[in-house]
Amino acid sequence: MTVPAARLSSFYLFYYAALGAFTPYWSLFLTARGMSVTAISVMMGLWYATRVVAPSTWTSLAAASPKPIRLLRLGCVLTLLSFMAFLLPLPQPWMYPAMVVFCFFYNAVMPQFESITLTHLGSDSHRYGLIRVWGSLGFIAIVTLFGWLIEGDDGSSRAGMLPWLMLPLFVLLVLSAFGNQYARSLDRRSDDASGFWQIVRRPAVLAFFLAAFMEQLSFGPYYTFFSVYMDHHGYRTSLLGLLWTVGVVFEVGVFFTIGRFFRRHDASWMLLIALSSSCLRWAVTALFPQNLPVMLVAQTAHALGFAAFFAAAMQMLATYFPGRLNGHGQGLLYGFSSGVGGVLGALIAGQLWTIDNGRTAFLAASGFALVGALLCFFALNLPLIRARRATAQG
Structure with a gap:
């Protein structure tokens, strides 16, 4: 079966292009709207809070639907419509419900699409990186372009225009959703739910989700306040x-080459490398923020802490949760590890931030990654x- 790489890649391209505007610059947009650091940490916490319920809710609906692709398309349309609220001069109290609705639908669609991609790849899941890399390319392009667009001639920020810049990206995401579908029909079984939880209770699978949780927890200060930290x-x-x-530039290289690693080594080794690199990265970020060369080197670790980690997680999910169960596995990864871990990471970062403007928060992040x-x-x-030793001795 031919893999529709261009159509699959386009969804990653536009989804992560929008994320390339949201993740670095949304806190600056909220600052431009007059929000405090505490309010921003709560707002960004809502981004992760919706990950607790949105992915599992949406993937469960998709698993039960006779035509699950309709859920993907509906989710993308509702993402676009709810985002348009930020084009309005909303009073600050109304920003919170607007954020909840938008983030719910935006976070809902990607786990389902990951499952769509894996249905196309089948046993060739090591090729995942060659499709997912287009998300990284979109992220790079938008981060770079928007960095220049929202910077005024005098060096001031024009982050208030960010929603208008992001709107076309969500339009393109909707168009891509209507151009994609599942590779094949997935059998629905009445014992899917019980079989899923039997797998989750395995010690190795529990360890995987907990390690993913700690990794996401460690990213709390980075995703919530890194731009504010650097601005300070x-x-x-x-x-x-x-x-x-x-x-993200180095992340692209990882996605292009990591398939070779997975053909030779178990994905859990890459998971360990990724977690170790994050531990070192956050420590360096805490201790040397004013040293630009050091910070540039530290940022290259994103290729391992995010890209390699994510690719390894997809490999392990494909192994642990085959077939229709994969959608449930995706939902749990996004909901528990990314969702709960992201909420706690953002809230802990907000509480630790006032101690010394971020240093303690990033040191705590290093500790989480170490765990x-x-x-x-x-x-x-x-x-x-x-x-391996037992096999060699035998």
Whole structure:
């Protein structure tokens, strides 16, 4: 079966292009709307809070639907419509419900689309990176372009125009959704739910989700306040775009080459490498924020902490949750690990931020990643080492 790589790639391209505007610059937009640091941490916490319920809700609806592709298209249309609320001069109290509705639908669609991609790839899941890389390319292009567009001639920020700049990206996302579909019909079984939870209760699978949770928890200060942190240390908006972009540039290289790694090694080893790199990255970010060369090197670790981690997670989900169960696995990964981990990460970052303008928050993030790395090693990698030794001795 031929994989429709262009159509699949287009969805990642536009989804992550919009995220390339949202993640680095949304906090600046909220600042332009007059929100405090505490209010911004709550707003960004809502982004992650909807991940707790949106992915699992949407993937469950898709799994029960005779035509699940309609759920993807509906979710994208509702993402566009709800985002248009930010084009209006909403009073601050109304910003919160607008954020909840928009984030719910925006977070709902990607887990379902990941499942769509994997139905096309089948046993060739190692090719995932070659399709997902277009998301990284879209992210790079928009981060760089918008960094220049929202920076005024005098170096001031024009982040208030951000929603108007993002609107065409969501229109293109809707068009891409209508151009995609599942590769094949997936059998619906009455025992899907019970079989799914039996898999989740396996020690290795639980360890995987907990390690993913700790990784997302460690990203809390970065996704919520990194632009504010760099702005505090005197970085211009265009330079912020460079810092966000450099890691994603290396991320592209990871997606192009990581398939070779998965053909030779278990994905859990890449999970360990990713968690270890995040531990080091957040420590460096906490200790050397004013050293631009050091920060540029630290940002390259995003290629491991995000891209390699995500690719490894997709490999492990494809192994743990085959067929129709994969959608449920995607929902749990996004809901628990990204959702709950993201909410707590944003809220903890907001509480720690006032201590010393971010240093303690990033040191805590380093500690979270370290816990995840230790969990990954002892629960996933060490059993592999022991099994290999037992096989060699036998």
